[in-house]
Amino acid sequence: MSTAYGLAGVVVVVLATVLIGTLGVRISRTTSDFYVASRTVTPLRNASAIGGEYLSAASFLGIAGLILAHGADMLWLPVGWTGGYLVLLVLVSAPLRRSGAYTLPDFAEARLESMAVRRAASVLVVLISWLYLLPQFQSAGLVLRTVAGAPVWTGGVLIAVVVAVNVLVGGMRSITLVQAFQYWLKLTALAVPIVFLLLAWRYDGAPGLSSNLPPRFPERTTVSVGLAVTVNVTEPVRVTADGRVDGRTVDGAPLDLAPGPHHIDQGTSVTFPGGASVPHVQGDPVKTDREWSIPLGGDHSLYATYSLILATFLGTMGLPHVLVRFYTNPDGRAARRTTVMVLSLLGAFYLFPALYGALGRLYTPELLMTGRTDAVVLTLPGRLVGGLGGDLLGALVTGGAVAAFLSTSSGITVSVAGVLAQDILRGGVRSFRAGTLLALVVPLALAFAARSLSVADVVGLAFAVAASTFCPLLVLGVWWRRLTVPGALAGLVTGGTLAGAAVAWTITAPPAGLAGALLAEPAAWTVPIAFAVMIVVSWCTPRRVPPGTARMMVRLHTPESLNVDRGTWRPKRV
Amino acid sequence: MTPGGPPPDGAAGGAPDGASARLPGGAATAPGRVLVTGSRARAARRPRYPVTREIDEQTGLGEAYMRSLVRAQFRLAARLCAVLGIVVFGLPGLFALVPQAREQQVLGLPLPWVVLAGAIYPCFVVLGRLYVRLAERNEDDFAELVDRDPAARDPLATDPTGALATHVPGPPGAPRAPDASGAPRPRPSGPADPPA
Secondary structure, three states, X not given: OOHHHHHHHHHHHHHHHHHXXXXXXXXXXXOOOHHHHOOOXXXXXXXXXXXXXXXXXXXXXXXXXXXXXXXXXXXXXXXXHHHHHHHHHHHHHHHHHHHOOOOHHHHHHHHHOOHHHHHHHHHHHHHHHHHHHHHHHHXXXXXXXXXXXXXXXXXHHHHHHHHHHHHHOOOHHHOHHHHHHHHHHHHHHHHHHHHHHHHHHHHOOOOOOOOOOOOEOOOOEEEEOOOOEEEEEOOOEEEEEEEEEOOEEEEEEEEEEOOEEEEEOOOOEEEEOOOOEOOEEOXXXXXXXXXXXXXXXXXXXXXXXXXXHHHHHHHHHHOHHHHHHHXXXXXXXXXXXXXXXXXXXXXXXXXHHHHHHHHHHHHOOOHHHHOOHHHHHHHHHHHHOOHHHHHHHHHHHHHHHHHHHHHHHHHHHHHHHHHHHXXXXXXXXXXXXXHHHHHHHHHHHHHHHOOOOOHHHHHHHHHHHHHHHHHHHHHXXXXXXXXXXXXXXXXXXXXXXXXXXXXXXXXXXXXOHHHHHHHHOOHHHHHHHHHHHXXXXXXXXXXXXXXXXXXXXXXXHOOOOOOOOOXXXXXXXX | OOOOOOOOOHHHOOOXXXXXXXXXXXXXXXXXXXXXXXXXXHHHOOOXXXXXXXXXXXXXXXXXXXXXXXXXXXXXXXHHHHHHHHHHHHHHHHHHHOHHHHHOEEOOEEHHHHHHHHHHHHHHHHHHXXXXXXXXXXXXXXXXXXXXXXXXXXXXXXXXXXHHHHHOOOOOOOOOOOOOOOOOOHHHHOOOOOOO
């Protein structure tokens, strides 16, 4: 991809975001438009805003990359990220809106009348948000590195700075219109290039993916290794390398690579002859195209699939930046209708990543060697569509990717900054500013420290934590009168500890085999345990049912058209 | 409506409540009157306030109404989740147990791709729409039931002419809520005896 066009894509989106963020404040209302917008925002715009905020780098880049590397099993990821909204719709959407809660800790406090539960919820919101932000920064680095060859830390820092500026001047988040626009930008950025890519694929004879061989380089290919990798060579191959391979310096000389692991240093370029088998980065499975195209091929893949389904379907409702958007709906019914529209919008968007993944398998197999499969969406347009058209399409997908980081990061940052300011710092505007910086700096530091992981995998872990903590709290809180304060607290702590430990283990040094599978996809055991603990402890402490439970049930479930007493609880506002 | 409840007791002409005790004396001075003891006792236990007020005051009756709403909505949600669960948990099971299903070609593509990368999304939307319609119907039924003027809900309590009273004394369970038009909703419309 041409650097100039790619950078242009980045700059245009960043500038537009900053401009709308700073100028928009003056146009829009002063503090937050949520209270005012709730009277005027239509369900379509609201649903677009939810979609714009929800579709992160994991959706825009990560899914296609995971499908490229792992195949059909990963199709469940977008299915779960959409289906999560169906579960949210059915179980909690209208009651959440009716609760009047603005954040998850608000809901916890309103329902259980306990500051302890509120604080536990706050801590979890912060942890989930950091886990969600970490891969956004990492893949921002990937994008800048792919389009401009910049060092990986620059992307994360750029995104963090833009988000900080925007949040601190109070823009972006408060403007539903901007988030709504981001959805359509992201949809366009995937939909338009795919038309040209599919045309190019047809022109190429529409090759399929059913061979019984692992991917091969279709022609003589030079692979530039951006970050040092260890790759597994499966059959002997003579390459020409420029850089350092296996600790020896090679400068453009032919080199025989024997089967087995080889270490390739940063900045090395390796040229493979056409037809050579693509060496896979260590840790990625080597699959033939046929194995790749059918589900349930690998070890423990049935467990992993079920666990992934649980995490994504149940985790969506517990994401910190989702609930706050429901506040913009005028009432519970509108919240439901908006959610159905979100389902349509997400379904439309998620038709595309699978296509990118499959085309990437055909045309950019070298990503399997560099391990940067997340870059497939960015790489394909330049590879398949040459010339100016390819450059322009490349700029479009790059802009879409930047929009994905910015909208999601801003949404989460505002949510977590509010929680930090209100529940952990002292409250007020200064605390909100401090909270914003804290919300960004910690995941940024983690992004540099943690090993590079697939963006969609880490986001998947955030879903698992949300599913193990907030899902039981919300579902039982909305439907079960006998939920008690100790029950809720015990469930949150248990689910959070188990899922959090699994996440930490997976990110730092995952064990192999079944234990690794259990830790990498913890939801299948953490979610049932969290539910069970919450229920059993509530049964054991029947006297600690909050006194206002009956009134809260009225508030959560009666339609707004009825004139009934819904209690006086109001969320505190930063 | 007035805080004292509906215009009391129709044709009984100012007879205070607990009328059955006074009936023998009163009957002598009012020829042509009809004994309505049985139905009166039943009518006296009926709520005289709109149910919203029962809910606000968290009486047993109000609680019963609320529970019925929550239960109806929860049943609906559970049913939808069950359908969703069968689909999404069934698919991996199907692929695991029936290897042909994994490799079956549909429209030139493997079946799992056709389902997971395309067909399942419209199904989600259809399920979502269905849920919204049913959930709103539950709420409408509830609102109609609860918000209705007690006069309309209980003809015995307010019938000023006594016309209705004359032909009610038959079976005590006869025409209650005669204008209930919506879907049958047995539980909330039934509680003649508010649970304690």
